[in-house]
Amino acid sequence: MDFLHSQLARIQQQLAFVSVDPIDWKFYVQTISWAVTLFESYLLLRQYPLYSKTEPPAALKAHISASDFEKSQKYGKDKAKFALFTGIYKQCLDSVMLHFGFYAWAWNVVGQGMTRFGYGAEYEITQSIGFVFLLVILSSLPTIPLSVYSTFVLEEKYGFNKTTPGLFVADLFKGWAIGAALVAPFIWAFLRIFNWAGDRFVPWLMAFVLAFQMIMVVIYPLFIQPLFNKLSPLAEGDLRTRIESLASKLKFPLKHLYEIDGSKRSSHSNAYFFGLPWSKHIVIFDTLIQQSQSEEVEAVLAHELGHWYYLHPTKLLAVSQVHVFTIFALFPAFLHAPPVLAAFDFPKAVAATPPTIVAFLLFQMILTPLEAFVSIGMHAISRHFEWEADRFACELQEKLADEKMADMGERLGRALITLHVKNLSTVWVDWMYSAYHHSHPTLTERLKALEAFQSRRAKKM
Numbered sequence: 179m180d181f182l183h184s185q186l187a188r189i190q191q192q193l194a195f196v197s198v199d200p201i202d203w204k205f206y207v208q209t210i211s212w213a214v215t216l217f218e219s220y221l222l223l224r225q226y227p228l229y230s231k232t233e234p235p236a237a238l239k240a241h242i243s244a245s246d247f248e249k250s251q252k253y254g255k256d257k258a259k260f261a262l263f264t265g266i267y268k269q270c271l272d273s274v275m276l277h278f279g280f281y282a283w284a285w286n287v288v289g290q291g292m293t294r295f296g297y298g299a300e301y302e303i304t305q306s307i308g309f310v311f312l313l314v315i316l317s318s319l320p321t322i323p324l325s326v327y328s329t330f331v332l333e334e335k336y337g338f339n340k341t342t343p344g345l346f347v348a349d350l351f352k353g354w355a356i357g358a359a360l361v362a363p364f365i366w367a368f369l370r371i372f373n374w375a376g377d378r379f380v381p382w383l384m385a386f387v388l389a390f391q392m393i394m395v396v397i398y399p400l401f402i403q404p405l406f407n408k409l410s411p412l413a414e415g416d417l418r419t420r421i422e423s424l425a426s427k428l429k430f431p432l433k434h435l436y437e438i439d440g441s442k443r444s445s446h447s448n449a450y451f452f453g454l455p456w457s458k459h460i461v462i463f464d465t466l467i468q469q470s471q472s473e474e475v476e477a478v479l480a481h482e483l484g485h486w487y488y489l490h491p492t493k494l495l496a497v498s499q500v501h502v503f504t505i506f507a508l509f510p511a512f513l514h515a516p517p518v519l520a521a522f523d524f525p526k527a528v529a530a531t532p533p534t535i536v537a538f539l540l541f542q543m544i545l546t547p548l549e550a551f552v553s554i555g556m557h558a559i560s561r562h563f564e565w566e567a568d569r570f571a572c573e574l575q576e577k578l579a580d581e582k583m584a585d586m587g588e589r590l591g592r593a594l595i596t597l598h599v600k601n602l603s604t605v606w607v608d609w610m611y612s613a614y615h616h617s618h619p620t621l622t623e624r625l626k627a628l629e630a631f632q633s634r635r636a637k638k639m
């Protein structure tokens with residue numbers, strides 16, 4: 179532990195200038211965040227002309243009808259226009275909020291409100307929770323019209339929307355209520371650990387964040403998801419038998435097998451698993467079951483179990499711990515740094531002893547460029563995992579010595595095509611756009627890889 183703390187102290191020495199130099203951090207954040215937004219707009223403009231192509235890629239020609247292709251091109255075009263507008267609109271909002279010292283204003287408003295009820299600056303944790311709530315509510319209001327448009331105009335136009343206005347409003351309030359119920363204790367514990375551990379907070383806070391993530395894995399399916407969706411045990415029948423037998427052959431600790439009413443809100447389809455290492459739940463969207471044959475759904479599950487077999491969720495969790503560690507290791511330099519708060523219009527009295535939550539929020543903004551690179555890296559890892567899980571499904575026949583699994587690759591290919599066509603997913607993809615945004619390889623890439631796996635297996639036999 180002492181080695182860790184001495185290394186962390188060295189990082190602080192390197193960054194000592196942050197606490198004294200009057201750097202114009204606000205200008206830096208404005209510039210960087212605009213640069214990221216403009217780069218993302220540029221990527222959209224690279225992708226946009228591909229929606230005007232009149233023919234699907236050769237590999238897909240046999241599988242997608244002319245009318246479905248045309249519809250997916252139009253859907254992609256509409257979504258791209260919307261994304262371009264949304265990106266610039268949100269950036270303008272952030273920019274205006276920064277320019278007019280919104281964060282300093284919000285901290286002050288909450289402080290004044292508390293003073294009226296006789297609570298002074300010594301109640302920093304209470305003020306911090308109020309500050310975060312105010313920020314979240316005020317900054318989410320201007321984006322509500324965007325969600326309304328996306329749900330009731332864009333998705334509606336292509337027949338995906340199943341949400342009613344009543345359900346939409348109910349979801350919004352439920353989301354806020356759950357956010358409040360989770361965020362308040364999280365911030366409280368987060369700040370208590372800071373106060374208690376002082377400069378040696380890094381390992382303690384890491385342990386806390388990890389524990390919180392674990393608790394969420396347990397709480398989410400039991401208490402949160404049922405508020406939005408109905409999970410019912412998957413009906414007895416061919417599909418259930420197939421999945422249960424696949425799970426038991428792979429020694430997957432299947433505790434519950436659910437069908438979820440995803441169709442209540444949207445007709446986009448999917449399947450996933452989650453849970454603790456010794457007790458897993460598989461959830462299949464009713465839309466997937468309706469759209470595909472049970473042997474194809476089985477292949478989708480074979481892919482999902484590939485993620486489990488290769489410990490993909492655990493590996494992603496480990497990478498995210500490294501990410502969290504980096505953030506925490508750099509943070510102390512910004513925690514005791516009056517010039518940072520002063521750059522964002524905080525009055526001298528507040529800047530002199532920076533409140534932890536404020537310093538952390540501003541520090542997050544300063545990290546914007548790092549986060550963009552982290553997201554590119556995470557997507558690359560995730561695409562590799564998808565490829566590995568596809569290969570896993572193809573190789574099940576050998577792994578389980580089961581002849582019935584011989585065509586798993588073809589079945590997965592068919593399922594992917596159906597999913598893709600029903601979801602009107604984009605067919606032509608710009609490589610740079612894909613590298614930045616996509617957590618999955620494109621359909622064409624996946625089909626090609628599936629074919630390559632299959633022909634390599636055929637040669638071996």
Ligand SMILES: [Zn+2]
Binds near residue numbers: 481567
């Ligand atoms: Zn996957």
